[in-house]
Amino acid sequence: MKRTVLILYFLSYYKVTICLRVVGVTVPALKQRGEAATLGCDFDLEGGKLYSVKWYRDNEEFYRFMPRLRPPQHAHKVDGIKVDMDKSSARRVHLKELSLKSRGLYRCEVSKEAPSFHSAQAEAFMEVNYFPRESPRVSGHERPYSPGEPLDVNCSARSFPPAELQWHIDGQKVSERSWLIPYGTQPAASQGLMVSTLGLRAPAHPLMQLSCIALMGTLRRERTVIVEINSSSTKKAFGLTVLTLLGVNIRFYDKIL
Known part of the structure; x- marks a missing residue:
């Protein structure tokens, strides 16, 4: 009997921990200095509840969305990152006035609510160029x-x-x-x-x-x-x-x- 209960527990735990998928991120491969960029994070909770969505640039967090908080959005000060909060949400973050320091590896990390707090992530690189209009x-x-x-x-x-x-x-x-x-x-x-x-x-x-x-x-x-x-x-x-x-x-x- 105990063995059966233990097996059912592990099967239940396994089912909980896999019910979150980050399908992918949408990050522009190349932008010009001064432009804006919208980064997308597509995830599937598969019946679970969202705990948080966090965005990182080169492993430094710059934006998070947590439904439990009021307001649910928060942006950290990171060099080269300017978040437009009005255009950002759980599934996207809008960056304005890109600079050369905005280039880097962007990662979206999604976490599920208790009891599992299981997380999944995906990442992509964005290059930022600048080509002045002046002639050589x-x-x-x-x-x-x-x-x-x-x-x-x-x-x-x-x-x-x-x-x-x-x-x-x-x-x-x-x-x-x-x-x-x-x-x-x-x-x-x-x-x-x-x-x-x-x-x-x-x-x-x-x-x-x-x-x-x-x-x-x-x-x-x-x-x-x-x-x-x-x-x-x-x-x-x-x-x-x-x-x-x-x-x-x-x-x-x-x-x-």
Whole structure:
């Protein structure tokens, strides 16, 4: 008899402890700085009562929902986290004004009421980027070059994470590695951004158009410059006439896509 009661107890306990499932979390994989994000937590109590829903960013709790309390919501002060309480509930939490510090691993933990207080959890990572609308900065193109003289130009762009930089000459991407000088990345002076820099050391030729392109996912920034080439007075006059007729600025122009 005692054995039967013990078995029934364990079967009953087992049934209680499994009647909670976190089906999954909905966390945006990528957001831009300054945007808002809604995080969802889908759970199934399977007949049980909810004790609490807690949200963590990198193991630091920033929001909880407990039906027994009045009010049921509470937000903790965490760097990079701003909870919009009016748009948050047991199954979702709304974050506003995301910053670069908002990136991290987000975890939803759901607990059931007594007697089991069984809990289940799920997590997902959210990346936060920032890609300023400013064009990459190009330097070294201002001075005149002689035909065949190696260029000495650099391109730099601010972003987070570091953007991919490309050089194009007359519309063609530079793939010759010996012409490219990767300088890596350095922290920017402010805003928590990184500065990527890529040099170009290619032979110069007349009417040379250089484009530096910064890429981050589907976002793109571009700056195009025209390099001045020294040549004979006849060629120089002809070149200036052609450029004037075409209305081309031989110095520099910006383009942001």
